[in-house]
Amino acid sequence: MTILLSDPRVxxxxxxxxxxxxVALDPSFxxxxxxxxxxxxxxxxxxxxxxxxxxxxxxxxxMRSPVDQQAIIARYSAEICAAHPGISADxxxxxxxxxxxxxxxxxxxxxxxxxxxxxxxxxxxxxxxTPIDATPEQSGGRCYFDSTRISVDARAHRxxxxxxxxxxxxxxxxxxxxxxxxxDRYWALVTGAGTALYGPARTPDVAA
Numbered sequence: 081m082t083i084l085l086s087d088p089r090v091x092x093x094x095x096x097x098x099x100x101x102x103v104a105l106d107p108s109f110x111x112x113x114x115x116x117x118x119x120x121x122x123x124x125x126x127x128x129x130x131x132x133x134x135x136x137x138x139x140x141x142x143m144r145s146p147v148d149q150q151a152i153i154a155r156y157s158a159e160i161c162a163a164h165p166g167i168s169a170d171x172x173x174x175x176x177x178x179x180x181x182x183x184x185x186x187x188x189x190x191x192x193x194x195x196x197x198x199x200x201x202x203x204x205x206x207x208x209x210t211p212i213d214a215t216p217e218q219s220g221g222r223c224y225f226d227s228t229r230i231s232v233d234a235r236a237h238r239x240x241x242x243x244x245x246x247x248x249x250x251x252x253x254x255x256x257x258x259x260x261x262x263x264d265r266y267w268a269l270v271t272g273a274g275t276a277l278y279g280p281a282r283t284p285d286v287a288a
Contacts, residue, residue: 082254085266086177090185093265095279102191102281105139109196114142117191117278120262123248124194130244134201140212140258141195143281144188152180156215163217178255179215185265187253191281192264195256198237208241209234212258225257 083089102115109124116124128137157176161167167175173182180186187193195213198206209230210219222229225238238257245252245260251270253259261267263277 083266083269084174084177084255085181085185085253086173090265090269091182093268093274093276095265095276097279098263098277100278102143105142108136110138110140112140112142114139114194115191115281116142116194117263117281119277120192120194120250123250123262127244127248127250130247131198131240135206135240136199137196138199138205139194139196141188142193143191144186146183146186146189146280149180149183149186149189153183156180159215159217181266187259187261187264187266189280190264190276190278192267192276192278193253193259193261195258196241196260197258198241206237207231207234208237208257210257216255223256225252225254 100117100119103118103121104113104115105121105124107113108128124137124139131137153176156179157172160172160175164171164175181188183189197208197212200206209227210222214223216223220229221227225242230238241257241260242252250260250262251267253261253266265276268274268276
């Protein structure tokens with residue numbers, strides 16, 4: 081059963097902030113130079129080294145401010161409300177959390193998550209079934225990691241992501257094949273870690 085970020089069990093996970101700084105990812109991960117916690121950056125570097133020759137990780141987003149997170153929540157919630165007139169607040173939160181996390185538990189706000197894909201030797205994106213950030217509605221559910229409605233190549237590429245990122249301890253949010261995290265509340269619940277390592281991050285702490 082898929083555990084969504086709106087699940088009360090996620091919010092119940094305690095946070096013991098370890099104080100790690102945010103760091104900018106190496107340019108080899110793409111021009112975004114995404115900001116992430118130091119341990120996450122190290123794990124991504126190890127994962128990149130496990131990929132077959134000619135394939136690399138492209139990280140398009142890391143740390144996200146609470147303001148940006150709230151804007152995404154508001155935009156997507158409006159789309160859901162338009163499609164489901166009269167929807168209850170609880171159901172709205174559940175459906176919205178398939179695509180964007182409540183601020184209190186958001187892995188991106190903690191600097192603990194990345195949105196990423198795979199590039200080939202020419203720098204072109206490999207087929208992973210949908211564009212990054214395709215909503216469940218836009219993709220007909222193909223954004224779900226385990227979707228059976230994607231090509232053989234897309235399945236192989238998703239499995240490759242899972243292999244190299246899983247080895248270094250990252251977990252996937254199953255409604256978004258591109259979203260992987262480490263050290264946040266969702267990660268702690270899924271792995272049984274007991275406590276999260278990171279709470280909301282502060283951009284003034286960024287290290288080069």
